[in-house]
Amino acid sequence: MSVDKTTVAKIARLARINVPDKRLEPLAAELNGILNWIAELDEVNTETVQPLASVTGHALPMRDDVVTDGDRLNDVLSNAPEGASGFFVVPKVVE
């Protein structure tokens, strides 16, 4: 499988990264280099193999459903590029 300019533009959109038009072709070539290389996995027979998502071998632990931390409004907002009245500020999304 390989990607063309249109697919790269679509991936960039999904990844929310602005890629200028002139970068689409070179980026397609770079990504295809990687994709062609990882296609090597096709030669491995995995028909009866279960996917491995975690190596720990133990189930995720449960904890009591209680509040352990909080009241940190100033901490939470301390690194925000823009905040107002205890909220994060973003460009207008509702007309």
Next chain:
Amino acid sequence: MADLLDLNAVEAREALDKKAISAVELVTAYVGAAEATSALNNYVVLTADHALAMAADADKRIAGGTAGLLEGLPIGVKDLFCTKGVSSTACSNILKGFTPPYESTVTANLWAAGGVMLGKLNCDEFAMGSGNETSAFGPAINPWQGNDKTNLVPGGSSGGSASAVAARSALMATGTDTGGSIRQPAAFCGVVGLKPTYGRCSRWGIIAFASSLDQAGPFTRTVADNALMMTAMASHDAKDSTSTQTPLQDLMGAVGAGVKGMKIGVPREYVMDGMDNEVVRLWEQGQAWLKDAGAELVDVSLPHTKYALPTYYIIAPAEASSNLARYDGVRYGMRVEAETLDGMYEATRAAGFGDEVQRRIMIGTYVLSAGYYDAYYLKAQKVRRLIKQDFDTAFEKVDALLTPATPSAAFPVGRKIDDPVTNYLNDVFTVPANLAGLPGIAVPGGLTSDGLPLGLQVLGRPFDEASLYRVAGVIEAVAGFTQTPARMAGGTA
């Protein structure tokens, strides 16, 4: 002050306890060393005042008889760890100016044990790289040089950590290892680096790259120092759901325990085309050392080894694309203004992420996207299981594996490579342990004919770091690697 820098961590602890030196003296020497070697660009933030205040507190605890395991020892921190009140950026422009209001669990453990923070160390942007060249702060430099005196990379992604420990501008340093980012730079810089078993150290407060692979570990000058630092770093942490409750072994005791009676596997698939002859020779030498020390060498097969890198370069970017979705210009870090919310996201992420990070996010987005998920991501997870099963089978008959740490010695800064895949091959010997969650250690074995360090890697069973320290302790003792780099603090160049 050069003699203070000569002490390794175990020696420094003894000297501090005997009041032969003070923590303030020791830390002052390291702050001076960091300033003197600033051309190596291994620090991105030097917290000198903070370090001296911590050292003064350490001296009080030593005087009061309540010294911790690392009391008074100066430690550098990879910029991937969040440190309260101190800039933490993952060496990315998108996090410039980010000052965490909290402390990572690993660094909190180090300070609780009396360790002193010297500052934050350079690394590849979001730990994505093998040469420390993708950092927004520019490349860190390896204090070792070949005959032509070209600047060499310290390896990556924890390049600043390895460079600083080798240059003696940090006595110890933290690193993280997602595909070899501790072991490869340790080998390039002639220092000891451990990637613990997945789950051994808490990931809480470490800026995430690929969460099923990331693991923190120590960089030190000696194997015993490494065991000491590791003992203080590891803990069970309820804030990391993958953190283990398996008790930590006696790591310090393991260092001098020898390898008599141990079975050491030599994986035949780790002979690669185009591998440096000197790397092969060191590997054979390492096998002979362990045999002479009473270990039994066993030929083992890890048949899926060649698929580890392509598997990694699906899983790691997939997890990265998901983890890095949080950098949206809203809650922290950089923001580039635009008319719409989506426009702001796209402009911010285009300006804030470097080329390699963007490339990996795009690969990850693609392999997770509708229609390709099964062909790439699910396939990689299946091959990952086969790779892990290879190791499970091998560890039924051996106690540890001996391999080269890297396919070559350190390469020049700025080496022009058009093909990203060539760069990825640096991690060929280290990536399998991350996929299988196994512990691995890199220990210096000798120098190339050009005077550059080469390392050996020891891999072990999950939660058996003690066996790694036994084997690494023997290699260290027999190899007698006492050479030091030219561009070290107090050195000649």
